[in-house]
Amino acid sequence: MQLDIDVVLDFDLTQGDAALLMIEAAKQHGQHILGSALDIRGAELRKLGAVDPLDQRILARVSNNRLQTRYAASVKVTRADRAxxxxxxxxxxxxxxxxxxxxxxxxxxxxxxxxxxxxxxxxxxxxxxxxxxxxxxxxxxxxxxxxxxxxxxxxxxxxxxxxxxxxxxxxxxxxxxxxxxxxxxxxxxxxxxxxxxxxxxxxxxxxxxxxxxxxxxxxxxxxxxxxxxxxxxxxxVAFLETQNHAEFRELRVCVSRA
CATH class of the missing domain: 3.10.620.30 (C8orf32 fold)
Structure with missing residues (x-):
């Protein structure tokens, strides 16, 4: 089954703070990422890959203290549904x-x-x-x-x-x-x-x-x-982590069958 993801995150960060994001589909057996795009406006990004493929985070430092993120992906799920x-x-x-x-x-x-x-x-x-x-x-x-x-x-x-x-x-x-x-x-x-x-x-x-x-x-x-x-x-596995307070503006998640 092919599923499409469209995620929007919009938060105001405390001055000088960075954000840890965990929102990307994992690369693991049972699901194949057909295509994906991650856009964090005005951010310096660093992927923090771990030994475990289910512990992949992105460190984002934004220049204006506003975290504006858009993530879109198409994923084919082949995982069996066993009783x-x-x-x-x-x-x-x-x-x-x-x-x-x-x-x-x-x-x-x-x-x-x-x-x-x-x-x-x-x-x-x-x-x-x-x-x-x-x-x-x-x-x-x-x-x-x-x-x-x-x-x-x-x-x-x-x-x-x-x-x-x-x-x-x-x-x-x-x-x-x-x-x-x-x-x-x-x-x-x-x-x-x-x-x-x-x-x-x-x-x-x-x-x-x-x-x-x-x-x-x-x-x-x-x-x-x-x-x-x-x-x-x-x-x-929090989708967003910050050291200090982050002010919510918008969170939108849309997942649909292709």
């Missing part, structure tokens, strides 16, 4: 190094607080069947309410409030899976069925030797999501 129930989990001693960090608690995914909750609700299941049940539980238990959470909301806050947005759904799925011994990471991306259109967040779990996307909001599937980046939680 989670068919996938087996791996014991810890069989996990690769890339998966091990995602067994641990993080700032927004305090998985060490969810042991009893996971045991009570999902102990009768294993592997992908357990993850599928977690996804369905989160999707049914939470109400999608824009503005119901903020930058400090953790997965435990979401569990207690029973409402949130995509980042909160993803944090809760990651916390459940990690508490059960299944590596899970937070993924940012773009999807044509995300409502309202915005940057989207899903979970990704390690099963049968690979990563598999899990969206408890139901707004995307593995074959309709363009992945930007992945990390322990939302703090690792």
């Amino acid at each position: 989670l129930e068919q996938l087996a989990a791996s014991p810890m001693d069989a996990l690769p190094a890339e998966a091990l960090p995602y067994l641990r608690p993080s700032r927004f995914c305090p998985s060490d607080m969810f042991g009893q909750i996971v045991s009570k609700n999902f102990a009768h299941l294993h592997g992908g069947a357990m993850v599928a049940a977690m996804r369905d539980w989160v999707g049914a238990a939470l109400s999608y309410v824009p503005g119901s959470s903020d930058a400090s909301t953790s997965a435990m806050d979401t569990y207690n409030a029973r409402e949130g947005v995509c980042r909160d759904y993803a944090h809760l799925v990651c916390s459940f899976a990690r508490a059960a011994g299944i590596p899970a990471r937070y993924v940012s991306g773009y999807g044509p069925d995300v409502t309202p259109q915005d940057f989207h967040a899903v979970a990704e779990v390690w099963l049968e030797g690979g990563w598999h996307l899990v969206d408890a909001t139901g707004m995307s599937t593995p074959n309709t999501l363009i992945v930007i980046g992945a990390g322990r939680d939302c703090g690792d």
